[in-house]
Amino acid sequence: MKLEILPARPGTTRGPTTIAAVVARGRGLGLPIAVVAVAALTLFVVETQSSYVVFVYNSVLLACIGAIGFNVLMGTAGQVSMAPAAFLAIGAFGHVSFSRLGLPVALSLGLTLVAAAVVGAVFVLPALRLHGLGLALSTLAAHFIVLHVVREYQLAEGGSAGFTVPTLFSGRGLGYANRSWAWLLTVVVAVTIVVTVLLTRGRTGRALRVVRDHQLAAPLMGVHVGRYKLLASVYSSVLLALQGCLSVLYSGSVAYENYSLAVSIQIIAMVLIGGLDSVVGAIVGATVVTLLPNVVPEIVGVVVPAHLTPTYGPQIAKFLYGLLIVLIVVGARQGIVGSVRTGWRALWARLAPGAGPAPAPGTVDPAEPADRGDAAPVVVSRTATIAADAQAVWRTVADFGAIHTYFPSVTRCVVDGEGVGARRHLQHHTGGRTTSELTVLDHDSMVMEYRVIESTVPIEDYRSRIAVARTDEGCRVTYTSWFRPAGPASRDEVAAFLSAELDSALEGLRRLHEHRGNG
């Protein structure tokens, strides 16, 4: 048996760079398209729409700044913070307090962002060594401490109604101010998009994702978990504070009551609904959640008497995004953007010839071992001949919950559900855990496939196929795995490791059946 690193399944390899291929992959063009699209939309809104629509559009742009920043913390680094509203408050009240000291706007903005970065760094400290919900709890504390400070400040200096501060672009009418703000915010959002995409798609982004997905394994790959959690927290804090500061300069009024926990939940909803770990997702989510209270009254107005819609509208919107959060956690964890992308790819795979799903059993092509770039998955395929009845071996393989009887590194296996869609939770002898889902179970051609949903092993997009074929001496079992290495270990190292694992599994199957006799 020799180790083969096979080409990826068709459709995911890097083919010739035709326009169709680029569009199909959707890579490389995203950033310029996003920036141009935002600018074009702003031009359209500013030139054709009423002042009120421009105001709503500006609210969406403001929400985008914070959501894009928060997505780096929650989506890319996988840390839930309960304090986004508190950082909006730091932005707002920071600017108020600095400008009341007589500082110019630019200096006040700069100092405010520095203050937010410091607070963001301090409150991530308890979460550096904890995992899971450490950050959620420490930022809950941050929320109440920050809100206490701004409340005391407001009651002492500004009175119960809050502060009124001078706005930008005032003095030439509301319409002029709204339009100028639209362009200012467009520039800020475009810069935010570009910086965030550059930050999260290179080495830093991969490190943040390793912290999110394989926190225990990250240090082994030279990723300093604490440093990257700190980076994500500071980055999102600064962008949220920027949003808070700009919204004060836009509206001109501040009151601590506007920064409740409900606002934090709203920002979490934006990131989750749009799609975790996606800049476009954050934008879509911010748009949906910001527009819901504006759109819902129009819709419920059909059913509910008009005088009640102002009361019910915001509450119905809140109910809807609460429901959306739950639905997305249960059924569509990639959010709106991810679901659309999956649908689009499925459609493309159906329309474009040769871009179909995995090859049929037995047609794994061993050619072309050469350079495929980092994007292509590694394929490892191992075969063993077992002198036992094919049906008996197949029964073992087809029993989704029996992997621990032949896979030596699996110490425990528990299955949830039955048939295709069933999930099994494995524990490895190293203490790691893996959850996988049965995707194919074909008793006629004796093929089963599964994919890994969640694992402590630093491997992504893992799926496997086990095929049993009847031969004269007994049967031939082929165990094939497709995956992407998620750590800095080289593809060859990971492939060699996995190949040894698959061999040990096939050996386990042989021992199980040959010692038992034929059947």
Next chain:
Amino acid sequence: MVRFLVAVIGGLALGGVYTLIALGLVLAWRATPTLNFAHGQLILLAAMLAGYWQSTGGSIAGSALVAAAATALICVVFYRLVLRRTTGLPPFLPFVATLGLAAMIESALAIAFGGRRFPIELGFIPQGTTSIGGARFSSETLTIAALTVGLGVAVAATMRWTRIGIQVRAAGQDPVLASQGGINVHLVHACSWIAAGVLAAIAGLAYGSTIVVDPSLATIALAAFPAILLGGLDSFEGAVVGGLIIGLVQGLTATYLGSSYTQVVTYALLLVVLLVLPDGLFGSKVVTRL
């Protein structure tokens, strides 16, 4: 001295309610590793329903039953439809789902009841005042403190010494081993969530009877997060002790610093616990192996 007594007894009365809330949170946590952020909204729902039921002429027993049934139903449905499907996913996802549930309950209550406020009368509670060490307390507060602390201790004792308690702890600690030991893990988890809902309803009625129920009631559960963290997140004894300590700290803070400082002192304490004592007083040490 009188001031100190007022602070301590007032704090313990509050601590009794925190204990019940903390126990509900720990029960849910032990069942599904999910910090239930919607617990406060469940408490509010129970108090609102009970208050509304009474305002339409219902008895206190009936209103308690309606409240407990509603919260238990929401809990078990949420467990079955949402949490069962998040097994094996990163732990923050089910937590975020409880945020969604919180938003749903809160807005549904706002649509149903608007800004209405309800009193809750627990008929069997003695009225009047009692004098302890020269300070006068309302008998109602004292009775509720005694009842909630007693119930909290009883629940913690059940979890520690009875067969049911062992099953709940086993099913939470190692579902695979527990199921192989003959425990119906899914049933135990579902019952844990139902019990958490019922405890939320009791806490809602107990606390709601001392104030007038309005939507801000939901924030009371937030003070129980420091309590369970102090107790150790997964410990029932810890929930009782943590709840009482947080109640005491709030009572003392309100008396000596002023009531506007209670929240900030409570959460500063939470931060200190997170930094100094991340496993809490009674929590199991987290050991991770690669």
